Amino acid sequence: MTDQAEGYTTADGRKIGGVVMEMKNITLRFGGVVAIHNISFDIREGEIRAIIGPNGAGKSSMLNVISGFYTPSEGEVWYKGAKRPPMKPYEVARQGVARTFQNIALFEGMSVLDNVMTGRLTHMKAGILPQMIWKGRAEAEETENRIIAERVIDFLEIQHIRKTPVARLPYGLKKRVELARALAAEPTILLLDEPMAGMNVEEKEDMCRFILDVNDEFGTTIALIEHDMGVVMDLSDRVVVMDYGKKIGDGSPDEVRNNQDVIDAYLGVQH
Amino acid sequence: MLYRTAGQYKTSYASDQAVFPVRQDAILLGIILLLAWVIFPLTASEFTFQTLLIPILIYSLAALGLNVLTGYAGQLSLGTAAFMGVGAYACYKMVTLMPWLNPLVAILLSGAFSAGIGVAFGIPSLRIKGFYLAIATLAAQFFLVWLFEKWGWLYNYNSSGAIQVPNLTMFGVYVAGPQASTIVQYYVVLVVVSLLTWVTINLTRGTLGRTWKATRDMDFAAELIGINLMRSKLTAFAISSYIVGVAGALFVFMWRGAAEPNLFDIPLSFRILFIAIIGGLGSIMGNYLGAILIVGLPVMLNTVPEALGIHIDSATVEHLNIMIVGSLIIFFLIIEPHGLARLWALIREKLVIWPFPH
Numbered sequence A: 001m002t003d004q005a006e007g008y009t010t011a012d013g014r015k016i017g018g019v020v021m022e023m024k025n026i027t028l029r030f031g032g033v034v035a036i037h038n039i040s041f042d043i044r045e046g047e048i049r050a051i052i053g054p055n056g057a058g059k060s061s062m063l064n065v066i067s068g069f070y071t072p073s074e075g076e077v078w079y080k081g082a083k084r085p086p087m088k089p090y091e092v093a094r095q096g097v098a099r100t101f102q103n104i105a106l107f108e109g110m111s112v113l114d115n116v117m118t119g120r121l122t123h124m125k126a127g128i129l130p131q132m133i134w135k136g137r138a139e140a141e142e143t144e145n146r147i148i149a150e151r152v153i154d155f156l157e158i159q160h161i162r163k164t165p166v167a168r169l170p171y172g173l174k175k176r177v178e179l180a181r182a183l184a185a186e187p188t189i190l191l192l193d194e195p196m197a198g199m200n201v202e203e204k205e206d207m208c209r210f211i212l213d214v215n216d217e218f219g220t221t222i223a224l225i226e227h228d229m230g231v232v233m234d235l236s237d238r239v240v241v242m243d244y245g246k247k248i249g250d251g252s253p254d255e256v257r258n259n260q261d262v263i264d265a266y267l268g269v270q271h
Numbered sequence B: 001m002l003y004r005t006a007g008q009y010k011t012s013y014a015s016d017q018a019v020f021p022v023r024q025d026a027i028l029l030g031i032i033l034l035l036a037w038v039i040f041p042l043t044a045s046e047f048t049f050q051t052l053l054i055p056i057l058i059y060s061l062a063a064l065g066l067n068v069l070t071g072y073a074g075q076l077s078l079g080t081a082a083f084m085g086v087g088a089y090a091c092y093k094m095v096t097l098m099p100w101l102n103p104l105v106a107i108l109l110s111g112a113f114s115a116g117i118g119v120a121f122g123i124p125s126l127r128i129k130g131f132y133l134a135i136a137t138l139a140a141q142f143f144l145v146w147l148f149e150k151w152g153w154l155y156n157y158n159s160s161g162a163i164q165v166p167n168l169t170m171f172g173v174y175v176a177g178p179q180a181s182t183i184v185q186y187y188v189v190l191v192v193v194s195l196l197t198w199v200t201i202n203l204t205r206g207t208l209g210r211t212w213k214a215t216r217d218m219d220f221a222a223e224l225i226g227i228n229l230m231r232s233k234l235t236a237f238a239i240s241s242y243i244v245g246v247a248g249a250l251f252v253f254m255w256r257g258a259a260e261p262n263l264f265d266i267p268l269s270f271r272i273l274f275i276a277i278i279g280g281l282g283s284i285m286g287n288y289l290g291a292i293l294i295v296g297l298p299v300m301l302n303t304v305p306e307a308l309g310i311h312i313d314s315a316t317v318e319h320l321n322i323m324i325v326g327s328l329i330i331f332f333l334i335i336e337p338h339g340l341a342r343l344w345a346l347i348r349e350k351l352v353i354w355p356f357p358h
Helices: A059-066 A089-094 A112-118 A128-133 A137-155 A171-184 A201-218 A229-235 A253-257 A260-267 B023-043 B046-072 B080-097 B103-126 B130-150 B182-205 B207-217 B219-224 B229-256 B266-279 B285-307 B314-335 B339-353
Strands: A019-030 A033-044 A048-052 A074-079 A097-099 A189-193 A221-225 A238-243 A246-251 B168-170 B173-176
Touching (some): A019 A221, A033 A059, A033 A074, A033 A221, A033 A246, A059 A189, A059 A221, A112 A171, A128 B182, A137 A171, A137 A201, A137 B207, A171 A189, A201 A221, A229 A253, A246 A253, B046 B182, B046 B266, B080 B103, B103 B130, B103 B168, B103 B182, B207 B219, B219 B229, B266 B285, B266 B314, B285 B339
Parallel strands (some): A048 A238, A097 A189
Antiparallel strands (some): B168 B173
């Protein structure tokens, strides 16, 4: 199914393109603890890529490596065909990698609209002088970016709360606002850290729909971590399975489901 | 009824993003500006100018500067008075070295010096947060006041060790020094305060404001969505210190007329912090409300009982003032941490739907 050079076509007929991001032999150590041990995988353009594994497998660490929060102890991250030098998280974000967080990390003191607008900050270039007088580029940018932010707000169906302070929102909506903030950046790769955590079935279904729609509408490449197996198997095109910092499986959901190592990791193994 | 917003439709994002999307707010501001620019100058006495109007404006400006740093960018600072001092001394040096310099230009330039010093003392904020940062800014407070005292060049080697504001003219009119009339000084202060307030409103509602607020609310998330935290924090220090420095120059040149180093000691820092807290952190208007309260309260305690025929001696007034301000701070920290500005916002919310409860 996976054709290394060309990409592939998914079961539902979407064309998946070439490699956008490639992790090559990533190892991440914290002192003596090896969080990630020699893992390689790639993320292709337009696909939904899941990283799964039991608790403590190193999934979040992996996501943090991708988003530049951690610098790998060994190994290379290749992005858009070039090796990524060690860089600060904000530089990675400016290259087009946006993410959400496992524990919601919204800006609680701001309205939903302002939160979504912060997602546009990487696209706003006006100097400090035009900003001071609210003229010229600053004023024009504000409206241009508002249009994009509003499109995302529309898309995620949160129009009715756009002026509400985030602190007043319920959990499920906060998760959606966080997705909106990440989407507003118009990222090349969208990283979702447990987008469904703590949600009820209905909210999960909504979130799944949004993830699929985002992928479909904007063609955004998505890499996600999720615990809900049903969700992962339904959503994703390819799955990386991690256990104790090692990669134990990689492939389509069906391949992974039948992989003996994966079954052992999840169900335990008789010694 | 007065604040009903029904029927005020927004048809463009630009109009929705206006400073006052609600018409009544704009009218209210118009009334305030009319009072400040026309009515007060026409009616106020010398005493009112000196004890209320001018100090309220200057303290509001200093609190505004602090609010940019603490309220918007979330970096706690206890060095406000020292940065005011930098502005005042810079202004003094400029007008004595270059007597031809327009005093208004000198005042606006003096902020640049405190901005530079502010950035230097803001560098620790890249590594430390919260109370620890407050202690680091406290170092600025002590160091700079010590410098004002020890570095003779700053006060032109006066025997008194204090700076005396010389007579300064602008377009043939005395604006500072013993010869200047209060009303002229009031207008100079008003021009500067209005200008900087307008600039700050623009900055805080735009890109930079969002960058600061994101840094304040959740710094690691801010960094992961593409904000350069170093730049965000240092611009906050620069702009905050600029405003505070200008406020310091006004403080000495337009109000006090002279300054000793210990004028810029920590009680002044606290006073401005109190204004910002009572007024409301993260708000522009709050600075004015806070300054009106903090500056106006002692004046009121002094004059009102007198007018009612109750005699309270000045020492008691002083104590009463400290007690009331102290309890107000505790009250606000517990009941309404967002200060007077938040109270006004709540009242306004009620007014919009009045007479209905929802």
